[in-house]
Amino acid sequence: MSVESLVSQLKSGLDAPICLTWELTYACNLQCVHCLSSSGQRDPRELTTAEAKHVLDELHDLQVFYINIGGGEPMVRRDFFELLEYSISKGIGVKFSTNGAFIDADKARRLAAMDYLDIQISLDGTDAVTNDAVRGTGSYDLAIRAMEHLRDANFGPFKISVVVTRHNVDQLDEFKALADEYGAQLRVTRLRPSGRGADSWHDLHPTNAQQRQIYNWLLDHGDSVLTGDSFFHLNALGEEPLPGLNMCGAGRVVCLIDPIGDVYACPFVIHDEFKAGSVRDDGGFAKVWKQSDLFLELREPQSAGACGSCGSYDACQGGCMAAKFFTGLPLDGPDPECVNGYGEQLLDAVARELNPKPSMDHTKPVRVSLGTTRKPSDLVASS
Amino acid sequence: MSDTLPTAEADARLDAALELNPQVALRPEPFGALAYNYGNRRLVFLKHLDMVRVAKALVDNPSLRAALQACEIAPSRWPSFATAFESLKSSEVVRER
Numbered sequence: 001m002s003v004e005s006l007v008s009q010l011k012s013g014l015d016a017p018i019c020l021t022w023e024l025t026y027a028c029n030l031q032c033v034h035c036l037s038s039s040g041q042r043d044p045r046e047l048t049t050a051e052a053k054h055v056l057d058e059l060h061d062l063q064v065f066y067i068n069i070g071g072g073e074p075m076v077r078r079d080f081f082e083l084l085e086y087s088i089s090k091g092i093g094v095k096f097s098t099n100g101a102f103i104d105a106d107k108a109r110r111l112a113a114m115d116y117l118d119i120q121i122s123l124d125g126t127d128a129v130t131n132d133a134v135r136g137t138g139s140y141d142l143a144i145r146a147m148e149h150l151r152d153a154n155f156g157p158f159k160i161s162v163v164v165t166r167h168n169v170d171q172l173d174e175f176k177a178l179a180d181e182y183g184a185q186l187r188v189t190r191l192r193p194s195g196r197g198a199d200s201w202h203d204l205h206p207t208n209a210q211q212r213q214i215y216n217w218l219l220d221h222g223d224s225v226l227t228g229d230s231f232f233h234l235n236a237l238g239e240e241p242l243p244g245l246n247m248c249g250a251g252r253v254v255c256l257i258d259p260i261g262d263v264y265a266c267p268f269v270i271h272d273e274f275k276a277g278s279v280r281d282d283g284g285f286a287k288v289w290k291q292s293d294l295f296l297e298l299r300e301p302q303s304a305g306a307c308g309s310c311g312s313y314d315a316c317q318g319g320c321m322a323a324k325f326f327t328g329l330p331l332d333g334p335d336p337e338c339v340n341g342y343g344e345q346l347l348d349a350v351a352r353e354l355n356p357k358p359s360m361d362h363t364k365p366v367r368v369s370l371g372t373t374r375k376p377s378d379l380v381a382s383s
Numbered sequence: 384m385s386d387t388l389p390t391a392e393a394d395a396r397l398d399a400a401l402e403l404n405p406q407v408a409l410r411p412e413p414f415g416a417l418a419y420n421y422g423n424r425r426l427v428f429l430k431h432l433d434m435v436r437v438a439k440a441l442v443d444n445p446s447l448r449a450a451l452q453a454c455e456i457a458p459s460r461w462p463s464f465a466t467a468f469e470s471l472k473s474s475e476v477v478r479e480r
Contacts, residue, residue, distance in 0.1 A: 014412055016410070065417075116424075
């Protein structure tokens with residue numbers, strides 16, 4: 001079977017996801033301006049320990065080999081280690097994303113002693129100024145300290161996860177060197193206009209010239225750098241495709257379980273329009289994955305729409321559904337970062353204030369003078 | 384599975400006694416199966432249902448050739464299976480016994 005026919009098989013869906021992201025909580029000690037889940041405060045409806053274990057039982061029955069745990073900051077959950085150990089005991093490997101704040105020397109040793117566990121430390125700059133502008137004051141030091149603890153505990157090759165922006169794109173070589181220094185593996189992913197990212201995307205996303213820079217850099221570094229297959233829209237830049245399957249996996253091989261158990265097509269579309277159901281529904285996660293109207297629809301052949309007449313469509317697949325949705329572009333048209341510039345032309349005509357807003361916003365209110373409360377996203381938008 | 388090998392090399396590969404790597408789990412899928420190696424955390428696609436049948440039959444047979452026979456795979460397809468299983472060996476889905 002050729003790669004093309006495998007991709008077409010995958011597009012029609014798998015019996016269970018390959019890559020399942022589970023955000024354990026909306027609570028977070030940070031307030032990153034591009035947070036895809038608008039996290040900050042815990043949601044009182046979050047899954048209980050018993051409910052979370054029941055989901056893990058289901059994933060075990062479905063033979064899901066590993067899950068990606070995130071948040072919010074997943075380590076703030078008091079049952080974090082309990083769930084981690086339960087998952088691994090069920091044969092479900094875990095990779096979790098963290099800002100590192102809660103990895104001290106003791107926790108690093110505890111994590112290093114566990115099998116089938118990967119850790120991903122989020123870092124968006126190789127210096128505090130670049131990183132903290134996006135992730136908040138002090139967050140660079142927290143991440144570096146966690147990396148030091150993991151190295152000292154001989155955790156092995158953890159991952160450093162970078163969201164590529166206009167401001168850190170020139171640091172890709174330095175990120176690679178930093179990862180090498182810590183015996184870590186570098187992961188770089190695409191910035192999406194999801195969650196609070198909807199407000200910051202216009203100021204943070206790479207320019208068109210920088211997109212070519214990213215494409216060339218990724219080609220030079222091949223399989224040694226992970227990308228979560230997130231840059232496939234860049235394939236229209238050249239003959240050589242980036243490593244990976246280069247397809248949108250939403251609802252086909254990928255999905256998201258959010259902290260309250262709602263199931264979305266992918267981590268970047270927390271919006272009612274892409275909600276397939278809940279793990280709390282009768283039939284649980286399995287029924288949502290196998291039978292929800294949304295997922296069945298996503299597994300049907302998708303229309304190229306306005307992109308059908310463009311010679312690049314086979315290479316870029318029209319780009320990212322989430323990126324189009326939250327920037328107000330039609331789903332069957334170009335990506336806002338279409339390398340041929342077709343998305344940019346359309347963006348100019350979009351009334352931004354009418355763009356869809358995420359269905360969940362757990363951003364912490366910030367007290368400012370005169371006793372009024374404002375959210376950091378308002379501050380970004382008005383700055 | 385279009386690559387074919389010179390006969391002698393293919394013969395040697397067909398005579399190999401193989402088994403599924405004990406760290407590998409197979410998950411059935413419409414196109415074949417997913418193979419996940421918990422040791423190296425690599426995910427490999429078995430892109431044909433016949434590949435899955437043969438992979439599962441390895442344990443009960445003394446060689447890849449015997450497994451192919453047991454699964455009633457036409458001998459004209461054996462060289463391509465020899466190539467495919469060599470690739471599964473290098474990705475540590477199967478190993479020599």
